[in-house]
Amino acid sequence: MAPQYDAIVVGAGFGGMGAGIELDRLGLSNYVILEREDDLGGTWHVNHYPGLAVDIASVTYSYSFEPNPYWTRLFAPGAELKKYATHIADKYGLRRRMRFGTVVDGARWDEEHQHWVVSVAGGENVTGRYLLTATGFLSQPYTPPFPGIDTFAGKIIHTTAWEDDFDLTGRKAAIIGTGATAVQLVPEVAKKAQALTVFQRTPIWVVPKVDTAIPAPVQKLFDRVPATQKAARLFNTSLLEALMVVGVLNYTKAKPLNKAAGVLAKAHLRASVRDKETRKQLTPHYDFGCKRPTFSNTYFRSFNQPHVRLETNSIERIEADGIVTADGHKTEIDTLILATGFNLWDVNFPAIEIIGRDGVNLGKFWRDNRFQAYEGITVPKFPNFLSLNSPYSYSGLSYFTTIEAQMKHMGRLFGELFRRGEHTFEVTEHANTEFLDRVTDKLGSSVFYGGDCATARSYYFNPHGEAALLRPTSTLNAHREAVSFPLDDYVYGKSA
Numbered sequence: 001m002a003p004q005y006d007a008i009v010v011g012a013g014f015g016g017m018g019a020g021i022e023l024d025r026l027g028l029s030n031y032v033i034l035e036r037e038d039d040l041g042g043t044w045h046v047n048h049y050p051g052l053a054v055d056i057a058s059v060t061y062s063y064s065f066e067p068n069p070y071w072t073r074l075f076a077p078g079a080e081l082k083k084y085a086t087h088i089a090d091k092y093g094l095r096r097r098m099r100f101g102t103v104v105d106g107a108r109w110d111e112e113h114q115h116w117v118v119s120v121a122g123g124e125n126v127t128g129r130y131l132l133t134a135t136g137f138l139s140q141p142y143t144p145p146f147p148g149i150d151t152f153a154g155k156i157i158h159t160t161a162w163e164d165d166f167d168l169t170g171r172k173a174a175i176i177g178t179g180a181t182a183v184q185l186v187p188e189v190a191k192k193a194q195a196l197t198v199f200q201r202t203p204i205w206v207v208p209k210v211d212t213a214i215p216a217p218v219q220k221l222f223d224r225v226p227a228t229q230k231a232a233r234l235f236n237t238s239l240l241e242a243l244m245v246v247g248v249l250n251y252t253k254a255k256p257l258n259k260a261a262g263v264l265a266k267a268h269l270r271a272s273v274r275d276k277e278t279r280k281q282l283t284p285h286y287d288f289g290c291k292r293p294t295f296s297n298t299y300f301r302s303f304n305q306p307h308v309r310l311e312t313n314s315i316e317r318i319e320a321d322g323i324v325t326a327d328g329h330k331t332e333i334d335t336l337i338l339a340t341g342f343n344l345w346d347v348n349f350p351a352i353e354i355i356g357r358d359g360v361n362l363g364k365f366w367r368d369n370r371f372q373a374y375e376g377i378t379v380p381k382f383p384n385f386l387s388l389n390s391p392y393s394y395s396g397l398s399y400f401t402t403i404e405a406q407m408k409h410m411g412r413l414f415g416e417l418f419r420r421g422e423h424t425f426e427v428t429e430h431a432n433t434e435f436l437d438r439v440t441d442k443l444g445s446s447v448f449y450g451g452d453c454a455t456a457r458s459y460y461f462n463p464h465g466e467a468a469l470l471r472p473t474s475t476l477n478a479h480r481e482a483v484s485f486p487l488d489d490y491v492y493g494k495s496a
């Protein structure tokens with residue numbers, strides 16, 4: 001029985017779209033992209049809170065093969081990313097493959113027919129020879145179970161469900177959380193709210209954001225002479241690479257660089273916040289890089305405004321009209337903004353139930369053993385499956401680096417499959433173990449294990465205390481291995 005599709009892709013964000021572009025290039029054009037949201041763009045569709053902008057410069061945060069000369073700022077606003085995603089979908093004919101509002105419940109390898117059966121909410125089954133999950137890392141919003149939250153009588157809004165017509169003017173607002181989202185949102189809410197209290201559990205490292213509008217003549221130059229934008233990309237990407245490889249991954253050998261980043265962030269804090277006690281509370285007590293640092297010129301300054309207050313006592317409960325902290329103080333609010341981020345490890349690895357060969361459940365396998373994936377993309381006992389958001393897959397700082405390395409991996413793997421005239425592939429246990437040992441070893445010199453991350457509460461760490469999210473190698477290494485991994489790291493076979 002032939003499957004309905006060559007391939008099924010789950011997720012219509014930049015990862016899923018990159019996979020679609022590569023499938024077309026490989027001639028596997030009969031594919032479908034299943035997306036739970038009502039439009040494409042992934043995180044850039046879901047997130048549209050005020051202040052949203054990319055925090056990796058746009059020359060780098062985009063596909064290298066599809067530069068956009070018309071970014072209006074060095075760090076483009078979120079709406080431009082969404083527009084860029086739409087452009088990609090239209091240009092590469094991806095939209096006609098997409099099915100929106102399609103919630104995937106799970107996927108099961110059908111051993112007899114050697115294909116994947118993907119079950120969709122509502123009872124439909126879709127079959128495909130290959131399965132690619134591009135469900136993102138930060139795609140399952142998290143709301144902490146604060147006691148009493150159900151009794152709150154005012155407005156509750158999570159940053160991933162922002163209502164664009166919701167007017168904050170005159171509101172007594174609270175923002176819970178001080179991650180990258182809050183850093184962008186706080187200054188915007190402060191502009192409108194009558195009072196704003198920011199509830200911080202763990203301070204975040206914030207460095208200045210060197211951002212500016214890109215003048216029209218420069219945009220034209222990028223358009224007419226693409227080499228100029230390529231050069232800008234190379235320059236920026238190299239800077240990020242140095243920060244990541246030297247300051248974070250090789251922390252034990254290059255502590256001074258990491259410390260210098262911390263010194264810069266502290267100087268930024270000192271120059272921005274007048275009150276000494278507030279400065280102290282905003283100062284992280286873990287090493288730079290343990291947790292995703294962020295960039296802003298306005299976040300710290302917000303706390304100088306008389307109507308903005310930082311609250312560092314832990315939240316005890318929420319009542320109908322306010323938040324009570326452990327010191328017994330109640331902050332009266334009518335608007336509760338949850339900038340509480342995402343649940344990565346409990347519900348996102350994998351984001352859907354995936355049952356491979358011999359009935360192995362991927363989520364259970366990862367939890368009973370260690371989180372692992374060969375080259376951050378394939379797992380033994382899961383034939384014809386590419387898990388694009390896997391442990392150790394995220395390479396470098398821009399997600400596009402990961403996407404394009406994985407597209408290259410697909411190219412090499414499917415190229416070999418076709419050359420052999422086969423239809424199934426599965427990574428060997430040996431190759432997987434060797435990769436896991438290698439990344440584990442490399443992590444030893446990173447800030448995650450060599451530095452002081454004990455109080456960071458970083459989502460880079462899984463519940464076992466392993467920093468199993470980022471690939472601890474240079475992005476050059478990731479790209480090199482994607483085009484040169486040993487072909488016999490996989491076994492290949494015929495379909496039924």
Ligand code: NAP
Binds near residue numbers: 056200
């Ligand atoms: P996040 O970094 O996970 O931050 C969530 C915040 O909520 C943290 O401050 C966390 O405190 C707090 N929190 C969670 N549970 C809590 C509880 N029970 N009580 C009190 N506080 C609680 O999430 P995010 O800010 O949405 O950012 C996630 C990631 O998205 C970023 O790291 C970044 O990679 C990406 N992002 C990118 C951009 C961009 O590129 N422009 C913008 C926004 C986000 P603890 O730290 O103590 O856990």
